[in-house]
Amino acid sequence: MQRGNESPAQLAKWKAERLKTIKVQRKRANTALPALLKKFPPADQIGPREWKWIENRKPRQDDIVDAEKDLAVDIARYDDLRKRGGDAVSDFDLTISSGHDGVAALAGALKFKVAHISYNRGRLAWLKEKLGVQASIF
Numbered sequence: 001m002q003r004g005n006e007s008p009a010q011l012a013k014w015k016a017e018r019l020k021t022i023k024v025q026r027k028r029a030n031t032a033l034p035a036l037l038k039k040f041p042p043a044d045q046i047g048p049r050e051w052k053w054i055e056n057r058k059p060r061q062d063d064i065v066d067a068e069k070d071l072a073v074d075i076a077r078y079d080d081l082r083k084r085g086g087d088a089v090s091d092f093d094l095t096i097s098s099g100h101d102g103v104a105a106l107a108g109a110l111k112f113k114v115a116h117i118s119y120n121r122g123r124l125a126w127l128k129e130k131l132g133v134q135a136s137i138f
Helices: 008-039 061-088 091-099 100-129
Strands: none
Touching: 008 061, 008 091, 008 100, 061 100, 091 100
């Protein structure tokens, strides 16, 4: 059958199977959450990584504001993943991007946020150093 020519009954069946898969994978992710939390520290324990300015302009004060906003968004998402586990992972990640593996989807989302947090902490530290701004705990 050519995609897009599914009957209403076939679409209903596909949707029911997809929802069942999502529910099962979300439950698997939630079950694995305590073990995963041992591998992923609280956000305040994620350090900065080395960072370099690659833009063709000098850094400005508003770059610090942007970096602080980005960091705050990343920390909020990371904290949400740590708190809600599989319930915070998208349906797409639970089914498609993780190959129907809810634990891998949750672990992957946590890894991405750790990377984003360390990136933005490094970015913020670098910007503050270059612009002569008093460093704070971020």
